[in-house]
């Protein structure tokens with residue numbers, strides 16, 4: 001039987017994996033979730049314990065992408081998760097692990113997810129998505145023009161996943177002169193003819209608004225086959241489930257042990273994958289949602305009230321990839337919390353979409369949050385600096401600001417006897433200024449990134465003008 005995907009809001013037809021792969025929101029405005037989560041028994045876990053990353057990925061993803069022939073899916077996974085793609089490991093880590101476990105002290109680990117081409121965990125899912133997109137488009141004889149906005153990590157991860165792919169062009173808007181030198185160089189040095197970097201004279205919100213305006217022009221969107229790779233994409237969430245299993249097996253000796261994960265969070269995509277791994281039967285005791293000063297998720301898990309904030313109330317912090325005040329994947333968790341009650345979700349999100357919030361206390365659901373193992377905490381700039389310094393002095397390990405937020409909150413909940421896995425979501429090389437401030441020295445940088453800023457750069461500068469962007473895309477789109 002083929003896995004069916006249904007909308008969190010319960011008012012959209014069920015679809016298969018490849019049917020939702022290239023799309024975004026469900027037609028009723030909700031997010032897709034599998035009708036049920038595949039269950040892994042103790043026997044399954046015992047069988048999976050010895051698997052390498054690719055075998056594990058196939059074992060898990062074949063349950064979700066079951067309308068792709070098994071041989072094809074295996075080939076896509078095998079070409080994605082190789083030590084050559086995830087090569088930016090620390091010297092003492094084994095690249096063949098794909099997501100090496102770095103033990104800080106017994107029971108306290110970093111799960112290293114940032115060894116891909118852009119040095120952030122987003123490569124774990126995005127590299128797979130690039131290969132899945134290419135496969136699905138070729139099979140259907142279609143092509144796509146991906147339009148996106150980025151403040152740094154997502155855009156470069158998408159470009160490195162889609163570069164050179166047949167049938168795919170990428171148009172990525174970024175705020176001109178506002179990304180770090182490293183991030184700018186990483187994106188703009190790509191010379192692939194299917195990648196277009198558009199530097200907008202404005203801030204990130206201007207870029208985002210242009211993408212929204214283009215997406216709302218349905219005729220244009222259809223004519224130029226405009227697509228997206230944002231964090232609500234189900235394929236991205238599914239791909240992220242795999243490393244929770246990989247990390248679990250690496251940190252434990254037997255399947256009756258439980259572990260905790262701490263997850264630096266913004267859009268709730270990463271920790272949503274952890275939640276699903278737990279629902280599938282992985283023995284996770286607690287999933288710890290770590291935020292920075294933008295603590296809308298911490299507020300929810302402490303009070304049961306979810307109150308998204310606007311751009312004016314979103315702080316710019318030194319862990320910028322978590323500067324998010326409206327967590328786009330959060331709706332998936334709330335759907336499970338409500339027992340997949342589409343009507344409830346429609347009511348709640350119509351309030352959210354009108355600038356309001358939701359309160360699960362009124363529904364008696366807040367007590368249930370604990371059943372899902374979720375805890376939370378918040379960090380701030382001073383905590384990040386202190387955690388980066390402590391980790392460097394105590395363990396000789398350099399971590400980035402986002403991972404520091406996760407580690408800081410992890411230590412608040414760390415309990416002897418239960419291994420704690422802190423997800424490393426980026427390498428410090430991406431955030432040079434913050435590392436200078438914390439350690440008084442430059443971050444370590446993978447050998448493959450030496451001299452990155454000296455490479456020739458290719459980009460177009462444009463005013464924050466929807467019509468100009470539309471004309472540019474029309475001129476360069478696949479046809």
Ligand SMILES: *Cc1c(COP(=O)(O)O)cnc(C)c1O
Pocket residue numbers: 120121122153154231264265266267268269270271321322402425426
């Ligand atoms: C995207 C990102 C996050 C947040 O992940 P979500 O899935 O949005 O919660 C955290 N850290 C880094 C470095 C990121 O790039």
